[in-house]
Amino acid sequence: MYTSLSSLRIARFQFTIEPTELVQLPDYKGSALRGGFGHAFKRATCLSRDRRCEQCILKSACAYYTVFETKVSQETADRLRIGADAPHPFLIEPPMTGLHTFRPGDSIRYGLTLFGTAIDKLPFFIYAFMILGENLGLGKGRGRFRLMSVEDDAGRNIYDNGNLVGPATVTQSKDILEAAGTCDRDLSLEFLTPLRIRTAWRRQEQELLTSIASDSEFRLLLKSLYHRAFVLTQLYGDGIEAQAFESRNMPLFDGDVRLVESKTRWLDWTRYSQRQQQSMQLGGIMGRVIFTGKTGQYIPLFRLGEYLHIGKGTGFGLGKYRILETVKTTC
Template identity: 30%
Template sequence: MLPLDLPFAVLRVALTAHEEVHLPPFPGSKLEGAFGRALYRLACTQPHRETCVGCPLRSICPYGLSYAPVQPPEVTASSLGTPPRPIIFRVAFGRDQVVQAGQPLTFGLVVVGTALTQLPYLLAALREVGEQGLGRTRGRLELQEVVSLNPYRELEVTLLKGGDLGVTLTPLVMRPADLPAIDAPRIRLQLRSLLHVKQGGTMVEDLQFPIMIKALQRRMGNLEQVHGGRQSLGADFGALPELARSIQTTYQYLRPASQLRKGSRRGEKTIMDGLLGTLEYAGDFAPFAPLLRLGEQLGVGKWAHFGAGLYDIEEGP
């Protein structure tokens, strides 16, 4: 097991539309952008700066910590050219959707590591997300509640209700050691959002188990070294991918999917692409269970902070 000190909290956010809201099949980037703008308006004390680079408050600002994190000087991993963000949106890939006035919009949000200390700011930003409008028509929404939950134990705590920010500021925090084991000899991964894992600079289309484990190690190690306790610094990242060779890939049904994403700058566009479908593996999953469970909640691969690379684990005989 890769040593990881990586606390996190899973939130469920519920809003109600006041106007029609038009969302794309994968709305994670829209939600992330709206949340970022709301957090910036609440937290930034130096709005005259074009970027967070050079800001003396960057390391303590709620916006800087979440949207422009700084790589710690002791972390030198080559995969950390851009430090990962500690705020992760949990949304599935589906179809274009229109949320009619009066209808609910619900999504998940994961807060990781040091970002948990900024929870009051994050909750306040969630309250502001719908005020400026969301989606293609900028439909306005109103926050109904934010609930902290443990999806493995059916526990829930209400953090915020409507405009009341003082319900509780104590979320249900989980750690890798708290996540359930995987005892079954077979598992199925149902990919809920675009999975884009690279190897040698290109997207992998044959997702053998060692490739998944290597990608999960990279993702969780990077998050832990920037936003967690940094226990994985100097750890052996080669042992688990080598052990993963003993796991058989028994079934793959994957299909490509993509979506155009507009950036924050005028004319900036990106194609988000990846794979959806089903993966089945067979073997002894005990050494890999913490990483697999972390991926189930925090995602893996490119665009994971938008909610890409999410999957559900189903255990089988």
């Protein structure tokens, strides 16, 4: 059922940093981490900083261009139903804390997930966070920090005093899908960071879902999640295969899932884009929902989504959710 999603390699990491001076972060900390990280990654990898990426002779071998600036052909963009810019092969999960001020001696933990070919560039990601902490700083006042540890998904520290030690644990999307099980059960989802999903997929329509209040929203969640999983797999999995595009539409949904509980709210937050030189409103849905019915066939996709996130702004850590364990109903 999900064969076209089975070839994506995924690696998750937990970073621990310690401020060396006062660090002040906003309510949504993913914006501060992601914004500063892009500049640090370019400083860590770019050999020709006075050139635009498109005109640079080194772009085909450049880690920054591959991760941040890679374009896809118009044919591929049309087939995948995306713009000319490929989605980034990584996401940053912000610290899940309500604290805003961190002092020397405190610790801050955040996550990094890499997809496909980006996993091979892990040293660049780590070095970029070192540069961010030592040179650029983070948050209001650009407080500096030092990188203390990097743990892989198995809980092993792979970073020791500036050196990588041992290979990282890598998970295959196929294994996640197969391990999920297909028993029908109440499907309880908790959205941990703002969820931003379009209600229409035509480019001229950009309205966002503002609440989850009816059965029909389940299809929107499915469609957004399947599209993200499919695009990432085709771009960063085993490559673009012509026959795979026949599977770009999600599996048939026949309305056999019902919404039984929704405790959600809209959370607004604002970030300033240095690139666009303007403030951006990036609010989204938070809270918990429960669906019931014949959910089993969709459980594997939602399990995979715990790694991928869902909706818009995933690079900032938006669309993070978890499946809350519930009693199985029918196998």
